[in-house]
Amino acid sequence: MPHGVLAEMTAKSAKTAASAAPKVSDYYGCNVFGMETMKLLLPKETYRKVQDAIEKGERLDQDSANAVASAMKTWAIQKGATHYCHWFQPLTGATAEKHDSFIDPTGTGGVIETFTGQMLVQAEPDASSFPSGGLRATFEARGYTAWDPTSPAFILETAGGSTLCIPTCFISYTGHALDTKTPLLRSIEALNKAALGILSYFKSDAAKVFSTLGAEQEYFLIDREYYKARPDLLLCGRTLFGAASPKGQQLEDHYFGTIKDRVLAFMTDLESELYKLGVPLKTRHNEVAPHQYECAPVFEEANVAVDHNQLVMDAMRRVAERHGLAALIYEKPFAGVNGSGKHNNWSLGTDTGKNLLSPGATPQENLQFLIFLVSIIKAVRDHSLLLRASIASSGNDHRLGANEAPPAIMSVFLGEQLTKVLSDLEKGATTKSTDPMWIPFGIDKIPPVLKDNTDRNRTSPFAFTGNKFEFRAVGAAFNNAIPITTLNTIVAGQLVETKALIDAAMKGGKSFKEAATEVLRRLYKESKGACFEGNNYSEEWVKEAKKRGLPNEKTTPAALKGFDRKQSVELFDKLGVLTAEESHSRYHILLEKYAKDIDIEAKLVSEMATTLYVPAAVEYQGELAKVLEAQKAAGIKSPAQASLLREIAAKVEAVLEGAAELEAARAKADALGDVEDKAEAYCGSVKPYFEKIRAQVDALELLLPAASWPVPKYREMLFLM
Numbered sequence: 001m002p003h004g005v006l007a008e009m010t011a012k013s014a015k016t017a018a019s020a021a022p023k024v025s026d027y028y029g030c031n032v033f034g035m036e037t038m039k040l041l042l043p044k045e046t047y048r049k050v051q052d053a054i055e056k057g058e059r060l061d062q063d064s065a066n067a068v069a070s071a072m073k074t075w076a077i078q079k080g081a082t083h084y085c086h087w088f089q090p091l092t093g094a095t096a097e098k099h100d101s102f103i104d105p106t107g108t109g110g111v112i113e114t115f116t117g118q119m120l121v122q123a124e125p126d127a128s129s130f131p132s133g134g135l136r137a138t139f140e141a142r143g144y145t146a147w148d149p150t151s152p153a154f155i156l157e158t159a160g161g162s163t164l165c166i167p168t169c170f171i172s173y174t175g176h177a178l179d180t181k182t183p184l185l186r187s188i189e190a191l192n193k194a195a196l197g198i199l200s201y202f203k204s205d206a207a208k209v210f211s212t213l214g215a216e217q218e219y220f221l222i223d224r225e226y227y228k229a230r231p232d233l234l235l236c237g238r239t240l241f242g243a244a245s246p247k248g249q250q251l252e253d254h255y256f257g258t259i260k261d262r263v264l265a266f267m268t269d270l271e272s273e274l275y276k277l278g279v280p281l282k283t284r285h286n287e288v289a290p291h292q293y294e295c296a297p298v299f300e301e302a303n304v305a306v307d308h309n310q311l312v313m314d315a316m317r318r319v320a321e322r323h324g325l326a327a328l329i330y331e332k333p334f335a336g337v338n339g340s341g342k343h344n345n346w347s348l349g350t351d352t353g354k355n356l357l358s359p360g361a362t363p364q365e366n367l368q369f370l371i372f373l374v375s376i377i378k379a380v381r382d383h384s385l386l387l388r389a390s391i392a393s394s395g396n397d398h399r400l401g402a403n404e405a406p407p408a409i410m411s412v413f414l415g416e417q418l419t420k421v422l423s424d425l426e427k428g429a430t431t432k433s434t435d436p437m438w439i440p441f442g443i444d445k446i447p448p449v450l451k452d453n454t455d456r457n458r459t460s461p462f463a464f465t466g467n468k469f470e471f472r473a474v475g476a477a478f479n480n481a482i483p484i485t486t487l488n489t490i491v492a493g494q495l496v497e498t499k500a501l502i503d504a505a506m507k508g509g510k511s512f513k514e515a516a517t518e519v520l521r522r523l524y525k526e527s528k529g530a531c532f533e534g535n536n537y538s539e540e541w542v543k544e545a546k547k548r549g550l551p552n553e554k555t556t557p558a559a560l561k562g563f564d565r566k567q568s569v570e571l572f573d574k575l576g577v578l579t580a581e582e583s584h585s586r587y588h589i590l591l592e593k594y595a596k597d598i599d600i601e602a603k604l605v606s607e608m609a610t611t612l613y614v615p616a617a618v619e620y621q622g623e624l625a626k627v628l629e630a631q632k633a634a635g636i637k638s639p640a641q642a643s644l645l646r647e648i649a650a651k652v653e654a655v656l657e658g659a660a661e662l663e664a665a666r667a668k669a670d671a672l673g674d675v676e677d678k679a680e681a682y683c684g685s686v687k688p689y690f691e692k693i694r695a696q697v698d699a700l701e702l703l704l705p706a707a708s709w710p711v712p713k714y715r716e717m718l719f720l721m
Contacts, residue, residue: 021272029278031079031155033072033164041071053149055208055351057189060149065117072153073102073115076164079155084115086123086145087165089180090130091589093479095310096170098125099163120166121147127170127178131592133585135176142173148181151307154277158318167307176582180481183577184303187488190575194495195348195356195372201502201512202368206350211488212468214299215309216283218340218476219316220292220328221263223721226712227326231612232604236597237330237395237477240605240690241613243698244336245715249289257286262721263293266323270295273315279308288404289337290718299345299468302488306480309342313477325721331475332398334714339399340476346487347468348372358467367513370520371498374422376469377412378523379494380462381530383486383571384410385551387462388473389562390486392590394597396475397556401537406461406473408559409545409552411532413460419533422524425517459536482586485577493571498523556594557679563587591679595669598682602666605690606659612710613697617652620704621645648703654696662689 029036035054039047046067052058060068076084085097100123102113127143145168153166170179177183188210195209227233232240259267267284274281283296297308313329320327332339348356359369380387387410391400401407414422461473474483498519505515529548534541545552553559562568564587572578578586624645631638669681701709 024275028275031276032278033153069115069117069120080162081164084164086168088145088168088170131589133589135585145170151304180479184481184485186577187485190492191488194492197499206352208351211302212299212347212349213302213305214345216296216343218294221325222717224324224326226717238333241697242714243701249337254286255288270319302484309480329477331395338404342474342476344471344474345468355467374520374523375494375498378527379490381527383490385562386568388559390483391473392556392559407536408554409550412530413463426524489577555683557683560590591675595679595682602686609655609659616710617700651696651700658693
């Protein structure tokens with residue numbers, strides 16, 4: 001790295017924050033067209049109808065839609081918006097938007113601002129260039145976006161201006177879901193119906209059940225000049241080459257450490273922007289790896305939480321650029337240090353304010369809690385491959401099981417006390433304890449339940465943490481809609497089955513308590529193999545999991561088969577979350593994306609190796625050869641330098657040979673027509689060359705002069721800012 005550029009980058013300082021920042025409560029949600037704003041701007045009857053549309057799913061009539069659109073337009077224009085867009089989430093994993101201005105020509109040379117209910121409710125973006133997985137032909141371009149009133153519209157402020165963004169679903173002309181939001185909303189409704197069925201046993205006053213989500217987001221920050229000088233970071237999101245820095249994370253001094261001024265300025269700016277959008281960020285801190293950080297919000301209803309997490313990732317990238325930084329949200333941007341995940345804290349809530357995964361303080365609530373708990377365990381046991389498929393990607397393959405994230409084996413952690421509760425339930429024994437933490441159950445042969453007394457097993461992919469489950473296996477760059485849709489669906493399916501079993505037992509003459517106890521005992525016996533309390537990283541667990549029949553698919557092509565299994569397809573279809581065609585489309589889209597990801601990386605490995613690293617090494621070879629010739633002429637013996645020259649030459653040859661072999665393997669894989677065959681070939685035949693070539697290049701990095709190395713090194717990217 002040129003010394004002048006290095007000095008310039010290290011001299012950068014944090015932007016100075018305003019000395020008297022306003023209280024967050026004074027501006028929180030100011031750019032959100034939420035319920036409070038609508039209550040102020042809409043007629044009472046229209047506001048009530050919007051409430052019913054949100055809470056009961058009732059269709060909004062045209063007059064009401066026009067009233068909402070008019071108020072939304074007035075509010076947005078007052079906020080400086082000149083355009084609006086239907087903000088949607090196609091099957092690319094990112095968000096999409098097509099901006100339209102509010103103006104409408106008057107016919108007399110002027111314009112007026114208009115925005116009707118029809119414009120609000122529906123739009124028609126071209127669907128031909130978005131992934132469809134065979135749901136539509138290339139020439140069938142029509143697609144529709146439809147307003148989702150359950151997620152509020154917002155103003156997105158950027159350097160280019162302000163835009164009114166309206167969260168929407170995205171469907172094809174034939175009605176198939178072409179996005180991640182539509183299946184998510186369907187899964188929430190399926191879960192609602194199934195959970196209300198269970199609550200009917202307990203005479204609950206809840207009219208609605210929904211999943212809640214709090215998504216902890218990990219990410220890296222590096223200086224933007226370093227980022228722009230690394231083709232691999234620019235195009236792939238991760239470094240394909242790089243020798244380890246002498247210091248990494250081994251001293252454990254970055255975790256929860258003092259936040260640097262420049263980083264804190266970025267975080268403060270990020271939080272301010274997201275607070276305006278109603279994103280309830282609560283926590284910020286240094287993570288384990290150098291220049292790795294985390295932010296976490298307060299939990300929200302899952303649909304809104306998913307939208308908000310997409311806004312978080314988008315805002316991170318934009319705000320980082322303003323601060324001369326680059327936000328890296330890839331799962332494993334640097335080898336040898338921890339990667340980044342998205343820890344999804346998932347639970348079930350009711351419209352009456354109750355958390356259904358809290359053990360509760362009354363016998364009825366405790367039995368209710370156990371029905372939901374055991375059903376969730378059974379869902380994970382029966383659909384572990386599907387759950388693994390929901391978090392499969394080329395990026396997450398680098399992270400899972402790397403002693404920094406859970407392994408690819410999907411298991412459930414409950415904690416010692418809850419494990420004992422369920423063990424005693426299975427045996428028909430009554431747990432007796434005078435510990436005040438134990439909540440007495442009051443039903444014969446049903447043990448008491450501990451309230452919020454579990455550890456946090458950080459090696460577990462799905463851990464119970466007091467009143468929620470923490471799904472820790474999700475990758476940092478993921479759209480949360482896919483794993484949360486999957487989780488909602490498998491749990492909804494099991495709750496339906498659990499109720500059917502209890503009803504059947506009651507028809508046989510058993511009381512509800514007897515029937516529920518019998519069913520819970522049976523379900524836990526069938527599913528307890530998914531529960532594991534120990535070290536998920538250990539080889540012993542890998543062997544034990546195999547004995548228990550738990551899948552351990554470490555690569556994305558193998559894991560994605562979970563989406564295409566008959567059991568999975570039938571479950572999604574039965575609950576109305578995805579049709580069989582939509583399930584198959586997701587499988588093919590994700591396989592195709594995997595193949596494309598590896599193809600891009602393969603091309604870049606070859607290009608960087610042959611056009612950056614080999615020329616640098618050859619140039620140094622020439623300089624070293626000249627020195628050796630001069631020394632030889634002077635009668636100076638220098639065997640170590642001669643050995644260095646031979647070592648560099650050998651590694652250059654190995655790099656060139658590896659690049660040629662890689663390109664041949666890539667071309668062969670690319671020529672395959674079947675997407676399954678192509679993904680398997682890229683995984684098994686192309687990807688192995690990456691490490692083979694990298695090992696030689698990284699060794700060259702340690703042999704060449706630092707000033708001759710053509711890209712920023714790990715020690716610079718991870719320790720200079």
